[in-house]
Amino acid sequence: MKSQFLLDKNITFLNHGSFGACPKPIFEEFQRFQLELEREPVQFIQKKQIGYLKTARESLAKYVGCEAQDLYFTPNPTFAINTIMHSLNLKEDDEILTTNHEYGAMDRTWHFYCKKSGAKYVRQEISLPIISKDQILEEFWKGYSSKTKIIFINQMSSATALLFPVKEICDKAQELGLITIVDGAHIPGHIDLNIQELNPDYYTGTLHKWMLAPKGSSFLYVKKEFQNDLHPLVVSWGYESLFPGESQFLDYHENQGTRDVSVFVCTPSVINFLEKNKWKQKSEECKQIVLDNYQRFCDLLGTNPICPITSEFLGQMASVPLKTNNPQGLKDLLYDKYKIQIPVMPLNGDIYIRYSINAYNSQEDLDVLYSALEDIIKTTNLIEV
Template identity: 70%
Template sequence: MFLLNPERVFLNHGSFGACPKPIFENYQNFQRELESDPVEFIQKKYSDYLAKAKSALASFIHCQKEDFVFTPNPTVAINTVMRSLNLGEGDEILTTNHEYGAMDRTWHFFCKKSGAKYIRQNINLPITSKEQILEEFWKGYSSKTKVIFLNQISSTTALIFPVKEICNKARQLGLITIIDGAHVPGHIDLNITQLNPDFYTGTLHKWMLAPKGSSFLYVKKEFQSQIDPLVVSWGYESLAPSESQFLDYHEYQGTNDHSAYLCTPKVIAFLEENNWKEKATVAKELVLQNYARFCNLLGSQPIAPITAEFIGQMASVPIQTKKPEVLKEVLLERYNIQVPIMQLNGNVYLRYSINAYNSQSDLDVLYQALQEIIQETDLIQLD
């Protein structure tokens, strides 16, 4: 069903996803149609295909199709929002110390230009409760806080954050909320209308199984007129403007191959036809069942309660190693296991992801490989 190398133990769905054959074939069909008559496709057919894709995704993430645009990835989405914020000297963006590295760099760039401050509030590990996260997060709030930026599922630590509660309080405080949901669509339930953020970005090419380069940026209506295009093109001061300046500015930014976006109806149909929610539930159970086992092997402690409140289809286990890059390469080259060894805040984590193509045997192979490495090398320390 998937195009993954069958000889490799693939435990890293979280980084870039994996696309099933039927969806990839749909993707290639759009590319072939584009190349068979580029002018007809781009000038006539594309808008109809895009409308169908947006309608399908709007139903899946529960918002109006006029309130989001497709983007290649969340980095493009957050850069679009960041460059339109009217923040100045001393204004603060409150976030956590669990954010994705590319996002930290995006905000550091913005702060150097604007004079704003990026406040990485410490969320201590291990997590003991949702209340602990909320209490520690809001300790970073001050009268200068203007924006809340938060990942709903962290990348390195793979933790699910209480974004709904944070959005609710931020709204009461009059703060702008920007949510990075890169790992959310197709992973845990997403209802943007109920979550009610000001800005939200998520990927389709991770847990929704779409081809690479398919994500979206949702913008609440009251902010749409304030968001400048990242690339100025024909939609700016359009000769044939639509009812939405937001869509004009952001949906037509020059020639590109947007076939990945157009696969969205096929992506969602595939998930429904193959009962992917049930498969995801089985995968989540496998993640939880093995977490303590890996902690025990590596002489570490869980970084959160081993429950679905904090852990989904991927989990990060603390690992003591002075050579994380070498360890990752040993697992890949010697054992043919693709699994990330990630660093954050001075700590190192082994993060395994589970999807329908994985089984307990994959995790057993990883476990046995780590056992051998512990016994035969000094790459992993247990004290």
């Protein structure tokens, strides 16, 4: 599959999790729509765009397990979460219960809105190593109080690459009458997803990560009873529209003035590529490589796994703890000297090196990483073992 991607062949690319990677056939379809837009922008924007977006939404909705009228495209999950927060009408002393494993941009966004409203962002500690799903649930709900109004949870953590029991959390939150917001950035195309079965109130995910779409393609799902309360982050022609579409929800959030929607409308081609190339099977093969190598890297780095090495907690990427006083220096050295693209990330006082495996990777790529880390341990003081 490596020849199908546009990635630099001189780089060992082990960082699919950050921004994804787009195959050539999908990128060509994306550019085809861009050319169509530029050749006749008025016809595209005023006539064709609505139909293209509807077709793309229908294709995506079927893939992620919801109705096409209940989601719309966004550039990224941060945009989606900002839209939700913008509409929540938080009050002083309201509490948002989350974990200490959330994505940094999400933490910052919640802090911004909490400062404005006086609400409290409760980062409940989920201790490592993870022993079981029950441990996560028990620790998480210790953060609940009578002031809790919202549950915000990532389905897969970015820094630790851990899968969280989101279904169980959503179910209990519904019983308690809480609003549930799920950040599923790493899920579509990676982990089995059926949004209606998961039953969150809000769900955001990316297409440009594990679904292989071009950069800047994500979506926001909103349960029907919350749709009319969601204010557009950008007020434009869809507000009090002269030509109303199938719903106010879609008018407000899809009709955003002049913009290039090519990345969104090539979604049917994205899904077709995945299905044609039996991506679910390839994903399972990649997950097995991740599991097979995790303990090996822990042994090399003198650390312990942060969870049981099973598919219950890990997908196509894994974060291995390591001891370093210079994570950025280590990341730069791995790239500059060894031509390996891989993140080295701090979280809660710990440091992790996170490898991602997709169909363009092989065991050989992880062997390259292993040899590089061996050499760094022997020849520098960047890693303590």
